[in-house]
Amino acid sequence: MSDSRLALPLMDSIQRWQGIDAPNAAARHGMKDFEGLIAALEKLRGELVFEDEPSSFEAALTACKEREA
Amino acid sequence: MSSDTLAALSMTEAADAFARGEVTAAALLEATLDRLDRHGAKVNAVVRLDRDEARQAAVGLDQARKAGATLGRLAGVPMMHKDMYYRAGKVTTCGSKIRRDFVPGVTATVLQRLDAAGAVDAGTLNMAEFAQNATGHNAHFGDAMNPWDAAYCTGGSSSGSGAAVAGRIVTAALGSDTGGSIRLPAAMCGVTGLKPTQTRVPRTGVMPLSFSADNVGPLGRTARDAARFLGVVAGACAGDPTSSREPVPDYEAGLDGDxxxxxxxxxxxxxxxxxxxxxxxxxxxxxxGLKDLGATVETVRPESLVAVNTYISIVSRVEGATIHQQWMRECPADYAIHLSARLYGGNAIPATAYLEALSRRGPLLRRFCDEALGRFDVVATPPLRVRVPTRAETDVDADPANWDRLMDLSRNTRPFNYLGLPTISIPVGFDDRGLPIGLQLAARPFAEARVLKVADAYQRATDWHGRAPF
Structure with a gap:
C-alpha cells in the first residue's frame, strides 16, 4: 500500500499544529481521502460569498419549514 | 401471555396495554429479561443490564397504576439505550476503552423525559466506539451482531439499539445520528429509525461527536413508536441553548394512513x-407501494448534493478530531485502529475549509429545499446503495484496504445531517441474501409529522416491520 503524495506533508502539518502522530497504517492509508476532498472543494470555489456565515443555517431551518407546519 | 407474545408488541402497543390494565410493567420487563437471557448472546447488544433496579421501577409503576395515579405515555415499557446517554452515578462507556469507567454527574435531558413518561430503563446498549463507525464494529465490547445473520453488520453507530429492537429484546431505544447512525442500523436490522430535525431534540448530557450534526432520536418497530417516542423527548431545554423552541406537535395525531x-x-x-x-x-x-396508496412519485436531480456531501465530510471530521485531540496525544492506542485513523485525518483540514462548510450550510439547505422539496412533500431514497455488508468485509482494523467500503456506507444518509432535515428509515423488504432493505424518507425542517405519516401509511399496508429474526 503506497502513500498518497499528500500523506507526508499532511502528517507533518498535523504534528506541528496539534502534536499528534499518525497512530497506525490505517491513518496513513486514510490520508489518500484528501486527494478527492481537495478536488471536490476546488470545484466549489467561488460559491462562498462575502456575507455567508454559519448562523445562516438556523435561519434557513426556520425559513424552509412547511408553511402549514 | 408468554414472553415471546409480549415481546412481539410494539412500544406503543405495550404502553397502551399497560395503560388499559391488560399487562403489568413487571410482566413486560420479565419478557425483556427472558428474551435477553435466551437470545442476547446472538446479538451482543447489551453493555450493562440493571436487572434489579428495573424490577423495582416496574413494581413501582404497577403499584402506582393500581392506586389510580396518572402515568406517562410510555409507562411500563422497558427500554435500554445506546451507552452514550449520561445517567448521574452510572458508568457511561461511550463504547470505548477510554471511558470504560466514566461516571457522569448529570443525567441526559432525554433520559429525564423518558423517566418522567414512565419508561423503565433496564440498562445500556452496545455502540460503535464514540459513535464513530457505520458498521457497528467495536474492538472493546465486541461487535453487535445482526439478528438476521450474525456474520453481517448491524449498522452503526447505534448498533446495539438496532440489534436489540430487531431481536425483540426491547421495543424501542435511543440512538444518535451524526451521519446515519440511527438510520443505518434501522435499515440493516429491519426496524424503524428516526433522525429528527437538527435542534429538535436537546443534547444535554449526551456524548458529543460532531456538535453541528449530532442528533438524538429513537429506533423502534413502527412509525407510531417513533412518533410517540419523539413526542416525549423533543422540545427546548435550557441546558442546550441550541435546542429549538419550535412547538412540539402531537406526532401521533396525524397518523391516519391517508x-x-x-x-x-x-x-x-x-x-x-x-x-x-x-x-x-x-x-x-x-x-x-406508495403509489398504490395514492401518492405520486417523480424524479428530481438536485445539483446541491455534491457540495452537501463534500461539506458534511469536512464538518464531522474536523469537529470529531477537535474534541478527541487530547486523547489522541495521550493514549492513541486506546482507540480502535479504524477510529484513531479517522480522527487523525480530521486534523489535516484547514480552518478555512471548515468555516466554508459551515457558512454554506444555510444557503445549501435553501437550495436543496427548492430543488427537491419545492413541488414535493417528501424525498425518497435508499439509505444504503449496497446490500448489508459482512462484518469481515468492512473490518478496517483487520485490513486497512477495507477503508473505502467502510466510509462509503454513510453516503446516502450523511447529506441529511448537513441539511438538518428530519429523515426516517423503515424496512421495505429483504435482499437476495435475506438481509433487510430500508427506505429513507426526508421532509422539510420540523416536518417530522410528514415522514412519520408516510412511514405509518406504508406500514399499515405491509408487514415488513412485523417480521422477527427469532
Missing part, C-alpha cells in the same frame, strides 16, 4: 450510483 395526493421526489443520481440490484428492486417496490 397519503392520497402525497408528492414523492426520488433524488437521482446521487443516491443510486452503483446501487445493488436487489436493493434497487426493494426501493422500486416501495415506490410502487
Amino acid at each position: 397519503i392520497r395526493g402525497l408528492r414523492v421526489a426520488v433524488c437521482e443520481p446521487w443516491f443510486f450510483d452503483d446501487i445493488d440490484a436487489s436493493v434497487l428492486r426493494g426501493f422500486e417496490a416501495a415506490m410502487a
Whole structure:
C-alpha cells in the first residue's frame, strides 16, 4: 500500500499544529481521502460569498419549514 | 401471555396495554429479561443490564397504576439505550476503552423525559466506539451482531439499539445520528429509525461527536413508536441553548394512513450510483407501494448534493478530531485502529475549509429545499446503495484496504445531517441474501409529522416491520 503524495506533508502539518502522530497504517492509508476532498472543494470555489456565515443555517431551518407546519 | 407474545408488541402497543390494565410493567420487563437471557448472546447488544433496579421501577409503576395515579405515555415499557446517554452515578462507556469507567454527574435531558413518561430503563446498549463507525464494529465490547445473520453488520453507530429492537429484546431505544447512525442500523436490522430535525431534540448530557450534526432520536418497530417516542423527548431545554423552541406537535395525531395526493421526489443520481440490484428492486417496490396508496412519485436531480456531501465530510471530521485531540496525544492506542485513523485525518483540514462548510450550510439547505422539496412533500431514497455488508468485509482494523467500503456506507444518509432535515428509515423488504432493505424518507425542517405519516401509511399496508429474526 503506497502513500498518497499528500500523506507526508499532511502528517507533518498535523504534528506541528496539534502534536499528534499518525497512530497506525490505517491513518496513513486514510490520508489518500484528501486527494478527492481537495478536488471536490476546488470545484466549489467561488460559491462562498462575502456575507455567508454559519448562523445562516438556523435561519434557513426556520425559513424552509412547511408553511402549514 | 408468554414472553415471546409480549415481546412481539410494539412500544406503543405495550404502553397502551399497560395503560388499559391488560399487562403489568413487571410482566413486560420479565419478557425483556427472558428474551435477553435466551437470545442476547446472538446479538451482543447489551453493555450493562440493571436487572434489579428495573424490577423495582416496574413494581413501582404497577403499584402506582393500581392506586389510580396518572402515568406517562410510555409507562411500563422497558427500554435500554445506546451507552452514550449520561445517567448521574452510572458508568457511561461511550463504547470505548477510554471511558470504560466514566461516571457522569448529570443525567441526559432525554433520559429525564423518558423517566418522567414512565419508561423503565433496564440498562445500556452496545455502540460503535464514540459513535464513530457505520458498521457497528467495536474492538472493546465486541461487535453487535445482526439478528438476521450474525456474520453481517448491524449498522452503526447505534448498533446495539438496532440489534436489540430487531431481536425483540426491547421495543424501542435511543440512538444518535451524526451521519446515519440511527438510520443505518434501522435499515440493516429491519426496524424503524428516526433522525429528527437538527435542534429538535436537546443534547444535554449526551456524548458529543460532531456538535453541528449530532442528533438524538429513537429506533423502534413502527412509525407510531417513533412518533410517540419523539413526542416525549423533543422540545427546548435550557441546558442546550441550541435546542429549538419550535412547538412540539402531537406526532401521533396525524397518523391516519391517508397519503392520497402525497408528492414523492426520488433524488437521482446521487443516491443510486452503483446501487445493488436487489436493493434497487426493494426501493422500486416501495415506490410502487406508495403509489398504490395514492401518492405520486417523480424524479428530481438536485445539483446541491455534491457540495452537501463534500461539506458534511469536512464538518464531522474536523469537529470529531477537535474534541478527541487530547486523547489522541495521550493514549492513541486506546482507540480502535479504524477510529484513531479517522480522527487523525480530521486534523489535516484547514480552518478555512471548515468555516466554508459551515457558512454554506444555510444557503445549501435553501437550495436543496427548492430543488427537491419545492413541488414535493417528501424525498425518497435508499439509505444504503449496497446490500448489508459482512462484518469481515468492512473490518478496517483487520485490513486497512477495507477503508473505502467502510466510509462509503454513510453516503446516502450523511447529506441529511448537513441539511438538518428530519429523515426516517423503515424496512421495505429483504435482499437476495435475506438481509433487510430500508427506505429513507426526508421532509422539510420540523416536518417530522410528514415522514412519520408516510412511514405509518406504508406500514399499515405491509408487514415488513412485523417480521422477527427469532
